[in-house]
Amino acid sequence: MIKENVNYKTLDLHQRDEWLHFVMKCETYDVFYLPQYVQMYEERGEGKAQLFVYERRAEEFVIYPFLKREIRGAAEGEVYYDITTSYGYGGPLYSLSRLKNDDDFVREFRAEFERYCKAEGIVSEFIRFHPYLETEAGLASYVNVTSVGELIYNDVTKTEEEIWSEVAPSKKRRIKKSKRNQVEVIFIDGKDIGPKEILIFYDIYTETMDKKQASSFYYFSLDFFQAYFTALKEYITLAFAMHEGRVISANLLLKSEGAVTIHLSASFKAYLHLCPNCNLRYECILWAKRNGYHIVDHGGGKEKDDSLYKYKQQFSNTQTNFHIGKKIHNQSIYNKLAKQKSKLVQGEQADFFPEYRQVLVTPRILSNK
Structure with a gap:
């Protein structure tokens, strides 16, 4: 129910049917907006899944999913929160897509959202905007919107010849070498993925994170993957590179409407000499084209223009900007929390936001045994 004198409502996972109803009524959407997607990150302990809804009339509304996180130690006797979009x-x-360019509607939406944040004790807000749905549009007056790099994507409405022409010569050679090495690529639809495939993906992904000495943020438990593949089976395809009956490289594809995102990638180090990764990524691009999609999203790098970004860039010559949003809703509490971390409070200009959640990241120490 919409609260008295309030023109918004918030839904949680107990109201997932209503949440899903709003998503499906949108002119376009992506898997990241589904209640079952955000639920995965609530169950991982990253916050309480919420959907904010502002509805001007039945066909004109905006939805905004996020994770609401309690902030401990903000003030005695008071409970404060911050919010962030899920991974x-x-x-x-x-x-309706036109509403993001309707200044009056966006202003009304943000006014109601500010009311919500004040009522709920929200200190700060962090957004990873959707680059292909351009969800940052119209928000520059309300949120500190910043471009933090580029994302690589393939326009797979092009011909296969055009797609191949965008692949860098060095990657073409590796793709051909992989095929000579008799590396084959198979695709498994989400509804056909069972415990065996999930365990294989978990093992190969975990080894890859160990190899990269990734921070704990990028590790996912087997329980997480089991729940993930079950909840999102309609929106997932697993792509495996195979050699002599063994999976040696894997991509997890997320699918919705016209787009495919290569969401997670992994490979066993012992088989890299067979060049499975390039072959697998290229075959995923072709698979998306042959199955009627329009875009294959590769993502970017961990940092601007790093080696991961440059690797992905060798499969396409098209990119788009990736934007994030930062907003402090309660400056005094934010300053108090941030000063516990640093004498210099940068607020929305800080590289890490919110500053009070920054922790020293220590890579995992791997055994040589």
Whole structure:
């Protein structure tokens, strides 16, 4: 129910049917907006899944999913929170695409959202905007919107010849070498993925994170993957590179409407000499084209223009900007929390936001045994 004198409502996972109803009524959407997607990150302990809804009329509304996180130690006797979009892409999604360019509607939405944040004790807001749905549009007056790099994507409405022409010569050679090495690529639809495939993906992904000495943020438990593949089976395809009956490289594809995102990638180090990764990524691009999609999203790098970004860039000559949003809703509490971390409070200009959640990341120490 919408609260008295309030023109918004918030839904949680107990109201997942209503949440899903709003998503499906949108002119376009992506898997990142589904309640079952955000639920995965609530169950991982990253916050309480919420959907903010502002509805001007039945066909004109905006939805905004996020994780609401309690802030401990903000003030005695008071409970404060901050909000962040879950891993992937997010931001406000409008029922009709034209509404993001309707200044009056966006202003009304943000006014109601500010009321919500004040009522709920929200200190700060962090958004990873959806680059292909352009969810940052119209928000520059309300949120500190910043471009933090580029994302690589393939326009797979092009011919296969055009797609191949965009692949860098060095990667073409590796793709051909992989095929000579008799590396084959198979695709498994989400509804056909069972415990065996999930365990294989978990093992190969975990080894890859160990190899990269990734921070704990990028590790996922087997329980997480089991729940993930079950909840999102309609929106997932697993791509495996195979050699002599063994999986040696894997991509997890997320699918919705016209887009495919190569969401997670992994490979066993012992088989890299067979060049499976390039072959697998290229075959995923072709698979998306042959199955009627329009875009294959490769993502970017961990840092601007790093080696991961440059690797992905060798499969396409098209990119788009990736934007994030930062907003401090309660400056005094934010300053108090941030000063516990640093004498210099940068607020929305800080590289890490919110500053009070920054922790020293220590890579895992791997055994030589």
